[in-house]
Amino acid sequence: MADSPQLDRRRFVGFVVAAPTLAVAVRIVAAPPAAASIPTLPGPAELFDLGDLQNLAAQPTMNNIMMVLNRDGTVSFALPRSENGQGIMTSTAMIIAEEMDIPVKRVKVTLADARPELIWNQLTGGSNSTRSTYMPIRTAAAVAKAKLREAAAREFGVSERSLTTSEGAVVAEDGRSIDYGDLAVLAAVTETTEVAVTLKAPENFRIVGKGHGRTDARAAVTGKKKYAMDLKVKGAKPTMVCRPPTINGTVKSVLNRPAVLAMPGVTHVVTISTGVAVRARTFGQCINAVRALKVNWGPGPVDGLSDGDILAEIKSAELPLTPPLLGTAIDGNFTFWFASNSALETNCAIADVRADRAEIWGPMKVPIAAKQAIAQRLGLQPGAVKVHVIQGGGSFGRKLFHDAAMEAVEASKKMGKPVKLMWHRADDSRQGRVHPMATSRVRAVTLGTEVLSFEQRHTSISTDFTHGFGEMITAFAGSLPVGDIGFSETIYALSQSLHYNFGLTTQLMSEVDTRFNTGSMRNIYSPNTAVARELMVDKIAKSMNKDPYQFRREFVRTPRLKAVLEKVADVGNWGRPMPHGMAQGIAIHDEYRTATACLVEIDCRPKTVNRKIRQARTGPRVTKVVFAIDAGLPINPEGLKAQMMGASMDGIALVLTSSLHLRNGYFLEASWDNYAYTRQWNTPPVVQVIVMPPTSDTPGGAGEVGVAASGAAVAAAYARATGVMPTSFPINHKSPLHFKVKPTVPPIPQSPTNGLPGPR
Amino acid sequence: MPKHTFTVNGKKVTVKAEDSVRLLWILRDVLGITGPKYGCGINVCKACTSHINGQAFNPCSVPVGKIKPTDEITTIEGLAKKGRLHPMQQAWIDHDVAQCGYCQPGQIMAAVALVKKLRKEGRPVRNADLDEIRNICRCGTYDRIRDAIKDGARRM
Numbered sequence: 009m010a011d012s013p014q015l016d017r018r019r020f021v022g023f024v025v026a027a028p029t030l031a032v033a034v035r036i037v038a039a040p041p042a043a044a045s046i047p048t049l050p051g052p053a054e055l056f057d058l059g060d061l062q063n064l065a066a067q068p069t070m071n072n073i074m075m076v077l078n079r080d081g082t083v084s085f086a087l088p089r090s091e092n093g094q095g096i097m098t099s100t101a102m103i104i105a106e107e108m109d110i111p112v113k114r115v116k117v118t119l120a121d122a123r124p125e126l127i128w129n130q131l132t133g134g135s136n137s138t139r140s141t142y143m144p145i146r147t148a149a150a151v152a153k154a155k156l157r158e159a160a161a162r163e164f165g166v167s168e169r170s171l172t173t174s175e176g177a178v179v180a181e182d183g184r185s186i187d188y189g190d191l192a193v194l195a196a197v198t199e200t201t202e203v204a205v206t207l208k209a210p211e212n213f214r215i216v217g218k219g220h221g222r223t224d225a226r227a228a229v230t231g232k233k234k235y236a237m238d239l240k241v242k243g244a245k246p247t248m249v250c251r252p253p254t255i256n257g258t259v260k261s262v263l264n265r266p267a268v269l270a271m272p273g274v275t276h277v278v279t280i281s282t283g284v285a286v287r288a289r290t291f292g293q294c295i296n297a298v299r300a301l302k303v304n305w306g307p308g309p310v311d312g313l314s315d316g317d318i319l320a321e322i323k324s325a326e327l328p329l330t331p332p333l334l335g336t337a338i339d340g341n342f343t344f345w346f347a348s349n350s351a352l353e354t355n356c357a358i359a360d361v362r363a364d365r366a367e368i369w370g371p372m373k374v375p376i377a378a379k380q381a382i383a384q385r386l387g388l389q390p391g392a393v394k395v396h397v398i399q400g401g402g403s404f405g406r407k408l409f410h411d412a413a414m415e416a417v418e419a420s421k422k423m424g425k426p427v428k429l430m431w432h433r434a435d436d437s438r439q440g441r442v443h444p445m446a447t448s449r450v451r452a453v454t455l456g457t458e459v460l461s462f463e464q465r466h467t468s469i470s471t472d473f474t475h476g477f478g479e480m481i482t483a484f485a486g487s488l489p490v491g492d493i494g495f496s497e498t499i500y501a502l503s504q505s506l507h508y509n510f511g512l513t514t515q516l517m518s519e520v521d522t523r524f525n526t527g528s529m530r531n532i533y534s535p536n537t538a539v540a541r542e543l544m545v546d547k548i549a550k551s552m553n554k555d556p557y558q559f560r561r562e563f564v565r566t567p568r569l570k571a572v573l574e575k576v577a578d579v580g581n582w583g584r585p586m587p588h589g590m591a592q593g594i595a596i597h598d599e600y601r602t603a604t605a606c607l608v609e610i611d612c613r614p615k616t617v618n619r620k621i622r623q624a625r626t627g628p629r630v631t632k633v634v635f636a637i638d639a640g641l642p643i644n645p646e647g648l649k650a651q652m653m654g655a656s657m658d659g660i661a662l663v664l665t666s667s668l669h670l671r672n673g674y675f676l677e678a679s680w681d682n683y684a685y686t687r688q689w690n691t692p693p694v695v696q697v698i699v700m701p702p703t704s705d706t707p708g709g710a711g712e713v714g715v716a717a718s719g720a721a722v723a724a725a726y727a728r729a730t731g732v733m734p735t736s737f738p739i740n741h742k743s744p745l746h747f748k749v750k751p752t753v754p755p756i757p758q759s760p761t762n763g764l765p766g767p768r
Numbered sequence: 769m770p771k772h773t774f775t776v777n778g779k780k781v782t783v784k785a786e787d788s789v790r791l792l793w794i795l796r797d798v799l800g801i802t803g804p805k806y807g808c809g810i811n812v813c814k815a816c817t818s819h820i821n822g823q824a825f826n827p828c829s830v831p832v833g834k835i836k837p838t839d840e841i842t843t844i845e846g847l848a849k850k851g852r853l854h855p856m857q858q859a860w861i862d863h864d865v866a867q868c869g870y871c872q873p874g875q876i877m878a879a880v881a882l883v884k885k886l887r888k889e890g891r892p893v894r895n896a897d898l899d900e901i902r903n904i905c906r907c908g909t910y911d912r913i914r915d916a917i918k919d920g921a922r923r924m
């Protein structure tokens with residue numbers, strides 16, 4: 009039995025650690041990355057994807073994750089990741105509960121402070137949290153359970169073999185039972201020792217794989233859940249920054265500092281790297297002060313430039329496509345305008361900087377990078393900087409960076425006081441990081457009913473990966489199957505799978521221009537590359553007089569993709585007759601070891617497109633989304649469904665309504681009524697998500713993957729409903745603006761006074 | 769500095785502040801009531817939605833000087849009575865609506881006020897009513913919000 013490879017795969021080693029109550033830690037036994045051998049030429053992302061790189065980088069430090077059993081029978085675990093709504097605290101609690109045989113509610117998951125010794129193992133991104141932590145966390149829980157059984161056996165004077173565990177207790181054959189809490193001290197050790205354990209067989213899972221509501225649901229609906237700006241830190245008063253009228257403009261001089269300092273509530277006015285920071289009793293008074301500041305602004309690096317200029321710059325950097333030697337070339341050129349990853353919680357952080365130390369609180373996905381950068385800026389040893397990771401009010405990639413924390417420490421240091429620094433919405437939209445503008449060009453060459461080649465050339469404004477991915481790539485460059493290429497090119501290559509048997513397939517990316525504040529937005533390149541790819545698949549199918557679904561079924565590369573494709577076609581009733589002006593669209597996407605497919609229905613009839621909602625972008629309406637996801641091993645199907653639903657709203661927004669317009673060096677959008685993210689009036693009345701049964705013994709990534717297929721399906725449906733393939737996204741980017749542009753000086757709008765209901 | 773007296777979540781409070789300071793900052797920065805969230809400050813995102821005398825309103829856009837001593841303000845913290853969740857809150861949990869949760873206090877307060885308003889008008893909750901809700905959810909959990917409102921309305 010011990011030789012069974014099945015069992016070996018579940019045999020891991022952890023530690024029981026010297027502590028007052030039972031404490032365990034893990035080091036995962038190094039296993040070579042699974043190198044699947046695929047008969048046709050696989051792309052780099054299939055051999056070794058971005059998540060594999062993260063797993064590899066995280067391995068040496070996994071022994072530092074610790075779990076503690078408390079006297080009250082609860083288990084504490086500080087997860088070295090950041091929660092921004094993706095549900096990892098809930099799924100982590102489920103994984104621990106499963107392996108330990110304890111109710112989920114007795115598992116207390118918190119977020120770990122920045123821990124530099126974890127190096128690359130505290131980066132929340134690339135949809136990698138559960139992929140990288142699943143086995144180590146299970147191992148720790150299994151070690152804990154083994155020690156509890158051992159202690160109970162001593163207590164009962166019976167053999168361990170005769171004991172079972174259930175609902176947070178160890179039960180003997182004669183019916184006696186002892187709660188884990190009563191064993192917390194008895195199972196503790198005085199010397200750290202290694203323990204080998206066998207993990208639970210997946211067929212015995214009772215929690216993993218069953219839907220579970222979020223563990224913080226009650227706190228969320230009662231207003232008790234605390235975000236960074238809800239924390240009380242002694243002396244940390246509201247602080248806001250008066251920002252330049254153009255992107256990355258500079259402060260030359262402040263013309264009326266004394267007058268602003270004399271305003272009600274205002275305590276400090278100081279110039280920082282990004283603008284002029286004001287501190288006051290309330291944020292309302294900060295808004296007044298920011299608006300009153302008279303500043304002589306210096307220019308920014310893109311002053312005077314607009315959308316068209318940047319597009320021309322990208323076009324001039326596009327890589328050439330290969331002229332076809334035989335067959336017919338089918339080409340497509342697609343443009344993706346700037347988009348915003350701004351979350352509902354704006355950039356924010358609390359900082360208390362003293363002469364010899366600093367303490368920071370904020371929603372940060374790469375807190376180690378934040379800690380290092382903050383220490384450097386303040387001239388402190390990293391050990392003198394404490395960084396607390398607070399649950400975020402959404403991220404979508406925005407919180408990979410710690411822009412607000414850098415401003416907060418600079419302001420706190422210059423003011424000599426703790427600050428609670430928050431960006432105004434207008435700042436978050438205009439000066440916050442963006443998803444870079446890009447073009448994607450595709451050339452497919454067909455001969456009869458064969459596709460001989462499929463080339464995709466993606467050209468983009470540079471994406472800033474300096475938050476940790478960059479260092480990870482440098483360190484592991486020798487292990488990557490992509491050769492010595494740049495950071496962005498590496499991430500592109502590690503994230504793009506091949507989806508179809510289209511003969512010679514090449515996918516290349518090149519980038520230009522580092523003057524913009526950019527960052528990864530949920531699903532990085534794929535919301536753009538998938539839209540271009542899937543629209544071209546429809547175009548190729550059409551050229552062969554084939555149905556988009558049947559064509560995909562014929563050419564799709566993997567059984568997992570084929571299964572999700574067939575699932576959405578079946579559940580979504582593909583091909584059902586629809587009125588003129590309405591249509592279905594279908595698309596697939598494979599990334600993070602997760603296979604997805606989406607079918608949507610869209611209504612492009614004039615009555616719908618032209619419906620009026622005040623200060624809103626209406627346009628075509630997606631009336632139905634059917635989404636299927638094969639996430640390998642689904643941990644929490646409810647959470648997966650939530651992620652696919654939310655990601656579909658992103659896909660709809662990116663294809664139909666939401667973009668930033670660059671004009672004369674600044675983005676026009678300054679509010680949620682300007683930047684047209686999906687709202688209730690554009691929400692599909694029907695959203696159906698199907699979680700496929702497990703196809704693997706490890707989970708794939710899920711936080712981002714839903715954007716690509718949903719967006720692509722919406723684009724495909726729009727093309728079929730209107731008879732015209734869209735090539736510029738979102739489709740309404742060039743339509744007249746649906747809003748009046750807010751001024752840039754002062755940079756933020758005053759709050760209105762019309763918030764009371766009805767006439768008073 | 770002028771004094772302002774009103775009722776929040778059943779408790780009489782008095783605060784000193786300039787008349788023009790918007791109520792959201794009085795609640796959050798002065799009184800420490802942080803359930804209502806900042807999302808825009810211009811009455812657009814609706815993350816701060818609370819109730820005044822039973823009706824939905826947006827404290828980010830109400831100067832505290834406009835609040836009368838007889839006004840009763842309810843924030844998300846005051847929706848549950850004596851530890852018993854409001855039916856809409858329970859519906860929110862049952863439908864596992866929240867993702868990051870940041871907009872949810874405003875969403876729930878808007879939902880309760882909407883259902884009450886429709887009931888007064890003798891109308892059921894229809895899709896067209898839900899389409900008009902302006903509260904933004906950047907996680908995109910709209911579909912579950914719609915389901916929870918319909919369900920919560922049945923239980924109210």
